[in-house]
Amino acid sequence: MARSCPGGPPSSVEAGLSEDLGGGRVRCLACPRRCVLPPGGRGFCGTKVNVGGRLCELNYSKVSSVAMDPIEKKPLFHFMPGSWAYSVGTVGCNLACRHCQNWEISQPGVPPERFPWLRDLTPEEAVEQAVELGASSVAYTYNEPTVVSMEWVVDTARLAREAGLKNVSVTNGYWSPEAVDRLAPLLDAANVDVKAFSDEFYGKVAAAPSMRPVLDTVVSLVDRGVHVELTYLVIPGLNDGEEEIRAFSRWVADEVGDDTPVHFSRFHPEFKMRGVPPTPAETLEMAHEVARSEGLNFVYLGNVPGDPRESTYCPSCGTPLIRRFGFDVLDCRLSGGRCPSCGREIPIVGPCRSRTGFYDLM
Numbered sequence: 325m326a327r328s329c330p331g332g333p334p335s336s337v338e339a340g341l342s343e344d345l346g347g348g349r350v351r352c353l354a355c356p357r358r359c360v361l362p363p364g365g366r367g368f369c370g371t372k373v374n375v376g377g378r379l380c381e382l383n384y385s386k387v388s389s390v391a392m393d394p395i396e397k398k399p400l401f402h403f404m405p406g407s408w409a410y411s412v413g414t415v416g417c418n419l420a421c422r423h424c425q426n427w428e429i430s431q432p433g434v435p436p437e438r439f440p441w442l443r444d445l446t447p448e449e450a451v452e453q454a455v456e457l458g459a460s461s462v463a464y465t466y467n468e469p470t471v472v473s474m475e476w477v478v479d480t481a482r483l484a485r486e487a488g489l490k491n492v493s494v495t496n497g498y499w500s501p502e503a504v505d506r507l508a509p510l511l512d513a514a515n516v517d518v519k520a521f522s523d524e525f526y527g528k529v530a531a532a533p534s535m536r537p538v539l540d541t542v543v544s545l546v547d548r549g550v551h552v553e554l555t556y557l558v559i560p561g562l563n564d565g566e567e568e569i570r571a572f573s574r575w576v577a578d579e580v581g582d583d584t585p586v587h588f589s590r591f592h593p594e595f596k597m598r599g600v601p602p603t604p605a606e607t608l609e610m611a612h613e614v615a616r617s618e619g620l621n622f623v624y625l626g627n628v629p630g631d632p633r634e635s636t637y638c639p640s641c642g643t644p645l646i647r648r649f650g651f652d653v654l655d656c657r658l659s660g661g662r663c664p665s666c667g668r669e670i671p672i673v674g675p676c677r678s679r680t681g682f683y684d685l686m
Contacts, residue, residue, distance in 0.1 A: 325447075326475040329380035332373070333437050337475045339372055341502050342379035350379045353502045354471050355418045356537040369472040371416040371436050381475050386442045388429045389413035389466045390450075392457055394651040394679060398465065398494050399626055401636060402585050403513040403551050404674035405646055406653040409492055410454035412480075413466025414473040415439045419496050420531035421519065422596040423559065430467040431595075447480035451487050460674075461512070465494035471503055481510040496530075497538035504544045513551040513673070515587075516542050520556075520563035521572035529562065539575070546580055551673050553585040555626070558603045558611055560591065569611045573618035582619045583671045588612060589626035622671075638663040638670065646676060653679050 326337035341353035348363040352372050359367040361374035371382050393411040395404055417430035424430050432439050454462050462484045464470045464477050470493040481491040490512040497516040499507070518538060519530055526532045546552050556572060558564050569588075576584055588611040590603040608625050612633055615623040621639040625631050629650040636646040643665040647654040656676035662669050 325479050326381075326384060329375055329378060332375040332380045333382060335384050335386050335437060336373070336375065336380040336382050337384040339379040339381045340475060340478070341500070341506065344377070348374070348377045350374050350377065352379055353500055354474055355498055355500050355503065356532075356534075357418060358500070366435075369416045369418045369468075371414075371472045381473065383414055383416075383436045383439075383442070383473060384476050385444055385446045386414065386436070386439075387412050387445045388415050388439065388441050388443075390443075390445065392459060393463065393465075394653075395461065395463075395492070396648065396651040396653065398463060398492060398515045399555065399587050399624070400492065400513055400515055400551075400553055400585075401587075401624060401646070401648075402553060402622065402672050403492070404460050404490070404676075405656065405672065406677035406679040407460035407674070408458060408679075409461045409463040410450070410457060410459035410489075411463040411465050412445070412450060412469065413464075414469040414476070415442070415467060416472040417468040417496070418471055418498055419468070422529050423557075423591065423594055423600070425592070425594045426466050427595040447476060447483050450480050451483045451489065454484070454489055455487055459489065461490035461492050463492040463494060465492075468496055468498075470495050470507060471499055474503070474506070478506065478510065485510065495541075497541040498532060499537065499541045501540070501544070504541055504548075508545055508548040508550055511545070511550050513553075514545055515553045515555055516545070517555045517557070518542070518572065521568050521575070522563070525563050529559075539579070543579055546584075552580070553587065554580070555587045555589055556611070557589045557591055558607055559597075560601055560603055560607065562600075564603070564607050564611075566610060566614060569614050570618060573615040573620055576615075577619045583621050585622040585624065586615055586620055587624045587626045588615070590628055592627065636670070638666060638668055640668045641666040645670060646672075653677070
């Protein structure tokens with residue numbers, strides 16, 4: 325379990341990924357920014373601080389959001405469909421996306437330790453509650469807890485494994501190789517938000533110099549046996565060009581795998597991009613067609629409840645296999661993990677069961 329940070333706030337613990345640079349300076353190794361912190365300095369994410377020459381994480385066992393969510397909300401469509409995910413968020417993020425839908429907790433404008441909505445939740449309490457509520461997994465989600473609150477996530481994930489629960493990361497994927505090495509052995513599934521397929525977008529919209537670390541994280545997680553699904557939020561005028569979507573889809577097919585589920589989601593105006601209109605339906609349809617033409621077998625449309633492309637179909641014969649409406653699983657028609665019509669094996673992890681509704685725990 326994490327060790328308390330001498331001289332730090334009560335909720336601070338020593339960060340596991342750091343480098344002593346001498347002279348009291350430390351380098352954080354949790355993400356590609358590799359922030360160098362002088363004594364008293366704080367990292368980009370706001371959750372890492374140099375206390376007496378040690379890198380400390382400030383908000384251990386402090387959470388902002390807890391809910392029992394359908395796993396489909398993550399979104400994960402091929403991982404234990406119809407199950408419940410005990411979902412937890414903290415405060416802070418290592419990106420600064422101008423359109424973030426959870427900006428109140430990812431970019432709150434105050435130090436994480438002074439965030440007003442925090443509640444105490446130890447790893448032991450989180451796992452105990454998840455088991456009591458009948459969750460199949462613990463999801464680290466809403467802001468970017470997997471990296472910015474890594475010590476709490478690592479300790480919780482280990483206890484979750486011992487309790488028979490799966491671990492899920494809903495993440496921007498902006499991880500360092502060291503973070504992948506530490507986290508991948510504890511994760512069963514991840515939905516990685518590939519925000520665009522250009523460095524220009526990442527620089528202007530997400531305050532990151534390159535998309536390459538995200539792509540590397542995706543490939544590394546897949547190589548280590550983590551079930552990965554990808555989300556691409558389609559934003560009018562910024563990342564919705566046909567050629568960009570084609571390049572993204574081709575990369576998925578060639579480097580990640582043509583059975584990788586891809587979710588093209590509809591943009592809704594939020595945070596610093598309230599003047600950008602929602603994604604037109606025809607743009608989402610174009611993205612779906614392009615991805616399928618590039619050989620991707622499982623392409624979904626998100627934030628459009630009732631669209632038939634929320635459901636899973638057999639890539640070989642087109643038989644409906646899992647019918648969804650929003651986050652609800654209406655029915656499952658798999659037979660021993662295969663299409664009941666043509667017998668094709670369908671890459672679904674775990675059992676599939678019907679389920680409707682969700683509820684909040686805060």
